[in-house]
Amino acid sequence: MVLQSKKAAEMTGRQRLTVFLLLGAGFMLSVDFSILNVALPQLGAGVGLELSALPWVVTAFALPAAGFTLLFGRIADLFGRRRMFLIGIGLLAVSSVLGGFATNPAMLLTARVLQGLATAIATPAALSLLVTSFNDEKLRARVLGLNGALMSGGFTVGALVGGTLVGMLSWRSAFLINVPVAVLIVVATPFVVRPGSTARGVKLDVPGAVTVTLGLLAFVFGVINRNPFALVGGLALLVVFWLIERRTEAPLAAVGILSRPTVKWGNVAGLIVFSMEPGAIYLMTLYLQDVLHFAPMTTGLVFGVPGLASVVAGILAGRFIGRYGSRKVLAVGMLVQTACTAPLVLLGTGNGWLAVLIPALFLGFFGHVTAIVSFLVTATAGLPDSEQGLATGLATLTQQIGITIGVPILAAVAATQSGLLSGIHLALAVNVLVTVTAVAFIWTGLRPRPSATSDSSDSGGTSADDLVAA
Structure with a gap:
């Protein structure tokens, strides 16, 4: 019994590679959340963004990152987690190139929106791939521990790396550093990560998807900008979403x-x-x-x-x-x-x-x-x-x-x-x-x-x- 328990708690070579790749991707995404925070003044000056508009660099990322996460988590269940993970990382590479070469506020904010959307696509897919790669609960908890450490550490590293890159190079490097890492992940993933199972015979709950996404976007916007109308409107849409999910045959979120x-x-x-x-x-x-x-x-x-x-x-x-x-x-x-x-x-x-x-x-x-x-x-x-x-x-x-x-x-x-x-x-x-x-x-x-x-x-x-x- 003891030998069986020890054997069950050991990772295979493929599982180690999967953990390394998925945790690396999650770390990159968490770094990306904070890497630009210390570079906001230089970034604003570089593209002609007014000082009063600098918070939108953060908001443009946070809104889609929060608003679309639930939707893409369910889409990954239906259409393939590995596929959605690759789409998200690929989009991150494209949006980082766009941000790195931005010459005006519109290009910059578009890049940040796309980076937030890439995070909403890739993060739940990566986490679910990580969880479903392990049947042993203790081993799964250990892997999630590493994920938590890297995710939390990524916010701190993002600030340090951002400050260093801006000081040595320019704010553009804070965008472009993502590109080679993302390309490497996209190339390696099909050879390392198994595609996993998908739900069959289930349709996407479009009314639920629309209400929860708009509701979350409005709610987060209301909190960030202290806008009571957006906050109340977001909560109202989330209530509508809850009612839809209780009645639909194929809910986006089975309540x-x-x-x-x-x-x-x-x-x-x-x-x-x-x-x-x-x-x-x-x-x-x-x-x-x-x-x-x-x-x-x-x-x-x-x-x-x-x-x-x-x-x-x-x-x-x-x-x-x-x-x-x-x-x-x-x-x-x-x-x-x-x-x-x-x-x-x-x-x-x-x-x-x-x-x-x-x-x-x-x-x-x-x-x-x-x-x-x-x-x-x-x-x-x-x-x-x-x-x-x-x-x-x-x-x-x-x-x-x-x-x-x-x-x-x-x-x-x-x-x-x-x-x-x-x-x-x-x-x-x-x-x-x-x-x-x-x-x-x-x-x-x-x-x-x-x-x-x-x-x-x-x-x-x-x-x-x-x-x-x-």
Whole structure:
């Protein structure tokens, strides 16, 4: 029995190559999200984009990345995950060339829209291909751990690489660096990644696709631009989408999947994790540059060193889940993240506060990535392969929405105060309160059901009760 267990947990050579390629693609996509942030002033000057319009460089990417994720996650189920993955990476290469050679704002913003669309196509397809490549739950959790580490680390690396490229070359290099990597992935994928199964005899739910895409676009637009009309309109369209999905014979999102505690509460956890931590990082960027007056490159290094904890957490998180269960690891990861945010509410104006900030970032990143891995394992566990595209599409959608709305929400809270530092303190306090409250609900929602045949989720090991019914 022991020998069988060890053998089941070993990767084949093809699985290793698949993991390397898909994780590399996911890392590139996460880097792409943040690589231009530090280059916005130079980029705007290069194409003649007004200072007031610079936020649209970020928004043009975020809107399609969030708005089309669920749609393309389902399309990947129906028409082939590997095919959609290749289309997404190919589109990323084309859009990066367009951005790299942009000479006016229209070309630049078009490139960013296409990059966001490429992310919406490729990310859920890559994640579902990754999940369905492994039947062993412990091995799957380990791979998702690496995915979480690289995904989280990609945001930090994006800022560092962006600053370096802009300083040494130009803002155009931040676009063009994607091209050779994307071409290599497109060439290698057919030889490495199996195409996977597709759902047959099922038609795409067009009314559902239209309402959910427009609803998400309007909702995210409303949050980013603090537009109440877009926000209400987006929510109304999402309600219409929900009603359509309850009645259609071939739903885009089978709402019954949300009756699973793992899918529902796993995605709630993901939304909190991906909104609160990037929001806190944004606030600390303001603190380092506008309060302590550090240079952008120095700020990147302050985040880069603690960011190494992301890699360590990604390696260990899968093992933690195998030993203690996803419910416990998810809750502890989120609590560590918020416990390390709490002392930042006391930050002052002297450089000596770095002695508090850097260790808090290090431990906070560890908890953050651990929570990401647990969220992915929880939200995709126990589902048949035919629903993995939907589940991973929902998980990716949660990630994109969280990243998109976290910064503007906490920035809006900070803006209610007259002073920058007092605003940062208030926003961080809200961050802590929201996360702690969410953990209480998630812990209760993921408790083992009375019908469970085993309580092993609260003892050592990963059981079906913990991963599926949890």
